[in-house]
Amino acid sequence: MKQRIVMKFGGTSVGSANAIRKVVAIIQNNKSLDYEIAIVVSAAVGITDLLNLCISQALGVENGNYSITLSIIKGRLQEIAEKLLRLKPDKENFFDILNKFLEEALDDCKKVKGNAENLPEIKDRILSIGERAQIYLVSSALNQSGLESVPLQASDFIITNNSFLEATPLQPITNEKIKERLEPFLLKGIIPVISGFIGSTSDGKLTTLGRGGSDFSAAIIAAGLDANEVWIWTDVDGMMTTDPSLITNTRLVTEISYKEVYDLAFFGARVLHPKTIQPLEGKKIPIQIKNTFKEKNQGTHIHLSVKNSKRNLKAVTGIKRVSILSLRKRRNEDMGTVVSLVETALANSNIHLLGVFQDINKDTTFLAISQIVSDVDLSEFEKKLGEHLPGRNFPRLQHRPSQTLVTAVGHLIQKNPLLSAKLKITLENAGVVIQADAYRNTENSLSFLISEQDHLKAIQQLHNEVLSHA
Numbered sequence: 001m002k003q004r005i006v007m008k009f010g011g012t013s014v015g016s017a018n019a020i021r022k023v024v025a026i027i028q029n030n031k032s033l034d035y036e037i038a039i040v041v042s043a044a045v046g047i048t049d050l051l052n053l054c055i056s057q058a059l060g061v062e063n064g065n066y067s068i069t070l071s072i073i074k075g076r077l078q079e080i081a082e083k084l085l086r087l088k089p090d091k092e093n094f095f096d097i098l099n100k101f102l103e104e105a106l107d108d109c110k111k112v113k114g115n116a117e118n119l120p121e122i123k124d125r126i127l128s129i130g131e132r133a134q135i136y137l138v139s140s141a142l143n144q145s146g147l148e149s150v151p152l153q154a155s156d157f158i159i160t161n162n163s164f165l166e167a168t169p170l171q172p173i174t175n176e177k178i179k180e181r182l183e184p185f186l187l188k189g190i191i192p193v194i195s196g197f198i199g200s201t202s203d204g205k206l207t208t209l210g211r212g213g214s215d216f217s218a219a220i221i222a223a224g225l226d227a228n229e230v231w232i233w234t235d236v237d238g239m240m241t242t243d244p245s246l247i248t249n250t251r252l253v254t255e256i257s258y259k260e261v262y263d264l265a266f267f268g269a270r271v272l273h274p275k276t277i278q279p280l281e282g283k284k285i286p287i288q289i290k291n292t293f294k295e296k297n298q299g300t301h302i303h304l305s306v307k308n309s310k311r312n313l314k315a316v317t318g319i320k321r322v323s324i325l326s327l328r329k330r331r332n333e334d335m336g337t338v339v340s341l342v343e344t345a346l347a348n349s350n351i352h353l354l355g356v357f358q359d360i361n362k363d364t365t366f367l368a369i370s371q372i373v374s375d376v377d378l379s380e381f382e383k384k385l386g387e388h389l390p391g392r393n394f395p396r397l398q399h400r401p402s403q404t405l406v407t408a409v410g411h412l413i414q415k416n417p418l419l420s421a422k423l424k425i426t427l428e429n430a431g432v433v434i435q436a437d438a439y440r441n442t443e444n445s446l447s448f449l450i451s452e453q454d455h456l457k458a459i460q461q462l463h464n465e466v467l468s469h470a
Contacts, residue, residue, distance in 0.1 A: 008218035015045035017083035043130020058112035120164035158199035167207035178224025223279035238300030357436035
């Protein structure tokens with residue numbers, strides 16, 4: 001039976017003519033092994049940022065003219081096509097497709113201002129232009145190399161709820177549509193080239209899966225196709241023990257479990273979208289993270305359980321600019337019940353909780369979130385909270401830029417009190433002031449709330465501990 005592989009190529013992997021040629025070579029090499037291959041592509045590097053800038057310019061938040069920014073996008077993608085595609089008809093076809101998408105984006109930019117009710121939906125249409133256009137460029141490159149491929153919009157088969165900007169796929173209809181639309185191509189040896197990051201509601205409105213959602217797209221498609229593996233192609237060798245831009249002596253994590261990777265992604269590591277694990281874990285579909293530009297490097301293997309599971313520490317990550325809601329305990333109040341109700345209110349208001357922490361005296365609980373909450377979201381949260389806890393007053397959720405979150409991740413770290421204590425003492429001995437400990441993390445992660453000025457020092461100290469456990 002043939003191996004079925006879903007490959008996802010990130011923005012740097014499809015960001016230039018030479019990079020796309022490398023993608024074609026990778027697919028040729030693996031197609032020669034008689035694999036059935038479906039590929040998911042991101043927008044070319046920088047394109048989504050420019051589309052986001054267009055939205056800000058249309059809203060008047062950023063200086064500049066969105067029509068000029070759209071022209072810059074057009075120029076970049078046309079330049080790639082000119083260098084990549086040999087035949088004039090292929091170039092002209094791509095230029096026509098690109099022009100249609102950019103005209104759509106221009107029309108939507110005109111609708112942005114003064115349309116608050118539909119703004120998330122309009123944003124999704126604009127932000128998805130990069131992926132929607134890129135599949136035609138990559139598919140054309142594959143076809144001219146002799147590999148038969150077909151460009152497909154994921155919005156035709158990934159069906160989501162209507163939570164625009166961060167939609168959730170609806171099962172099992174998405175699996176049914178994926179099987180129905182994609183499997184016939186695979187069985188004929190044709191390579192589907194699929195737009196990452198996007199889906200659509202049941203009534204056909206385009207949605208996006210959140211920033212970095214192309215990883216999630218690949219996982220959804222792999223689950224729908226019952227693939228053997230997912231390969232995430234990027235511009236780094238794989239998961240590292242911490243952010244290489246902060247620490248120079250990082251090492252490759254060659255093997256790691258689903259749960260550990262989820263925690264790393266959730267608490268700030270940028271290699272994978274946090275939701276990528278969810279569709280794959282139940283079907284035990286492993287993930288390989290590989291370097292597009294160093295194809296023969298080992299990479300990182302992510303699966304259900306790992307051989308080195310007794311290694312207690314795998315990696316360290318961090319998130320700066322954490323916003324905090326502080327809850328001070330009242331007499332005879334069960335703080336656990338209060339925290340659970342607050343968590344429910346946060347979730348109902350689409351405010352994503354990072355962690356729950358307690359100060360040394362255990363009388364104040366802090367709830368940490370990563371985003372700066374708008375007044376609209378905050379008002380909605382307070383309304384929801386009032387429904388659960390009538391008569392209970394809370395201080396306003398405040399953005400405190402001087403606070404940050406650092407997290408150590410490893411196998412069952414929470415069940416090793418000696419290791420947890422050692423990590424805390426290591427930070428304190430280095431002069432890091434721990435403002436609060438994790439009150440409730442997952443079993444594979446331990447977080448500390450600290451001052452932002454100690455962020456790098458804390459990462460360094462915890463990373464030294466990771467290396468000592470390697």
